[in-house]
Amino acid sequence: MILFKSLLVSLVISFSLIVGSAKASSDLVVSFDPVLNELSINLPVEMLPATDNAIPKFLSARTTLEGRVNLSGQLPAITRPGVAFGVADGGAFLFGGLDWLDTSEVRPSRLKLTSPEQYPGLSTAAQMQEWQANGDYNVEYALIPDQDLSQLHIFFGPYNINTATLMLNGKSVELRTYFKAENQDDSAAFLQASSSYIERYSEQVGDYPFERFSIVSAPIPVGLGLDRMTYVSEQILGHSYMLGRSLAHEVLHSWWGSGVIVDYRQGNWAEGLTTFMADYTLAEEQSGIKAKEMRRGWLQALNRAEQYEPLNRFKQASARSDQSVGYGKSAMLFYMLRQHLGDQAFYDGLRRYWTTSKGSAAGWEQLQTALESQSGTDLSAFFEFWLSATALPRYAVELADQSKAQQGYLIRLTIIAENAPQNGRLPIQLITSESAQIYWAEYSGSTSEVEVQVASEVDSLVLDPNFEILRRLDRPETMDSAE
Numbered sequence: 001m002i003l004f005k006s007l008l009v010s011l012v013i014s015f016s017l018i019v020g021s022a023k024a025s026s027d028l029v030v031s032f033d034p035v036l037n038e039l040s041i042n043l044p045v046e047m048l049p050a051t052d053n054a055i056p057k058f059l060s061a062r063t064t065l066e067g068r069v070n071l072s073g074q075l076p077a078i079t080r081p082g083v084a085f086g087v088a089d090g091g092a093f094l095f096g097g098l099d100w101l102d103t104s105e106v107r108p109s110r111l112k113l114t115s116p117e118q119y120p121g122l123s124t125a126a127q128m129q130e131w132q133a134n135g136d137y138n139v140e141y142a143l144i145p146d147q148d149l150s151q152l153h154i155f156f157g158p159y160n161i162n163t164a165t166l167m168l169n170g171k172s173v174e175l176r177t178y179f180k181a182e183n184q185d186d187s188a189a190f191l192q193a194s195s196s197y198i199e200r201y202s203e204q205v206g207d208y209p210f211e212r213f214s215i216v217s218a219p220i221p222v223g224l225g226l227d228r229m230t231y232v233s234e235q236i237l238g239h240s241y242m243l244g245r246s247l248a249h250e251v252l253h254s255w256w257g258s259g260v261i262v263d264y265r266q267g268n269w270a271e272g273l274t275t276f277m278a279d280y281t282l283a284e285e286q287s288g289i290k291a292k293e294m295r296r297g298w299l300q301a302l303n304r305a306e307q308y309e310p311l312n313r314f315k316q317a318s319a320r321s322d323q324s325v326g327y328g329k330s331a332m333l334f335y336m337l338r339q340h341l342g343d344q345a346f347y348d349g350l351r352r353y354w355t356t357s358k359g360s361a362a363g364w365e366q367l368q369t370a371l372e373s374q375s376g377t378d379l380s381a382f383f384e385f386w387l388s389a390t391a392l393p394r395y396a397v398e399l400a401d402q403s404k405a406q407q408g409y410l411i412r413l414t415i416i417a418e419n420a421p422q423n424g425r426l427p428i429q430l431i432t433s434e435s436a437q438i439y440w441a442e443y444s445g446s447t448s449e450v451e452v453q454v455a456s457e458v459d460s461l462v463l464d465p466n467f468e469i470l471r472r473l474d475r476p477e478t479m480d481s482a483e
């Protein structure tokens with residue numbers, strides 16, 4: 001082991017000497033040959049680092065004549081969902097593909113990918129240069145000193161690369177599609193749509209945090225927002241709906257998830273915020289009815305279970321079908337927050353969260369602080385309740401009394417709140433012969449009496465007819481309506 005330490009010293013020196021050379025021996029080289037299905041990882045050290053992390057089973061190691069270690073083997077075919085390594089006709093992927101490297105022992109400053117030119121590679125790191133030589137496509141990436149290798153993903157595929165440039169506040173962002181030949185016709189629309197989403201969220205949240213954004217065709221049924229790219233199933237690339245909410249959602253993860261990293265110890269706040277700001281806001285812009293349907297869908301999904309996982313423990317949805325629960329509950333929390341704070345304070349607070357947290361891991365706590373300091377509102381009770389709640393509140397409202405006042409009518413409402421926040425506001429629709437207006441009633445404790453002045457006699461009332469609060473639904477509300 002002492003020998004190993006002294007070897008490291010000489011390595012560090014050689015790093016500083018060779019920086020700048022494209023053929024530097026400090027490069028970490030990952031090569032893929034799609035014909036032989038052979039993956040090879042070339043490490044800049046004579047011996048493997050002492051590490052507890054397991055080197056993927058399909059790779060076997062040998063020391064090369066140049067004193068490097070070469071790990072090679074056949075990339076496994078995709079047999080089940082959720083695997084980290086795999087290859088199919090549509091491409092090859094290595095999620096966190098170098099995570100087993102012990103970066104305290106081996107610190108490559110660059111990652112070079114090499115493969116046949118009709119099968120180019122890419123990674124989620126910051127790109128330095130790319131070139132073609134001897135029928136190979138090469139691309140080189142700078143690795144930052146404390147690069148989180150679990151978040152460094154590598155892909156290869158039978159891709160044509162198309163590019164476009166977006167100028168944003170004097171900075172250029174390069175947009176790319178890595179599509180198979182059969183999806184080439186869709187490339188222009190994807191470049192155009194991602195460009196407009198990047199512009200939109202740069203304005204709404206803060207400057208786009210990267211120099212590039214790519215849309216990459218995946219041989220597996222995924223839609224993932226990663227650093228500088230989205231990895232999208234080849235099955236759905238050809239569908240125009242992909243250009244709407246789905247793409248907006250993945251682009252917005254560049255801010256929420258990549259730009260500000262999720263501190264999973266506090267639970268995953270990024271999915272809910274991204275769903276709210278992308279999917280939901282786009283539905284809202286289409287129509288009030290679409291937005292209401294989305295909120296109702298979230299509530300209906302949540303109502304299928306008596307108990308749910310608290311938001312501060314939610315990490316990720318195990319299947320796409322779980323998203324309406326895992327994502328919707330959290331998106332609904334952001335809807336209620338915006339309702340509570342108003343648009344201005346809510347979005348200003350999110351911008352503050354972005355400014356104070358970008359480039360680091362943050363969670364609900366930092367998000368709450370940013371919203372509180374921007375709005376001057378104490379949100380501690382709100383966050384405390386909703387982040388730890390494991391069941392939906394149940395509310396009931398009754399028209400307790402109604403009497404003719406000097407002008408119009410004075411009505412008294414009784415509000416019952418079970419398993420609910422200590423204080424809150426409920427939207428109640430008061431239906432008279434002339435109108436059906438929503439009145440936001442404040443309650444406190446389990447039973448409250450509220451007085452409201454109305455213009456004419458109230459015939460009936462409906463609690464939360466537009467599905468604006470997280471709550472247990474009555475049975476008829478859980479049925480789909482033919483709206």
Ligand SMILES: [Zn+2]
Pocket residue numbers: 225249253271274
């Ligand atoms: Zn997402």
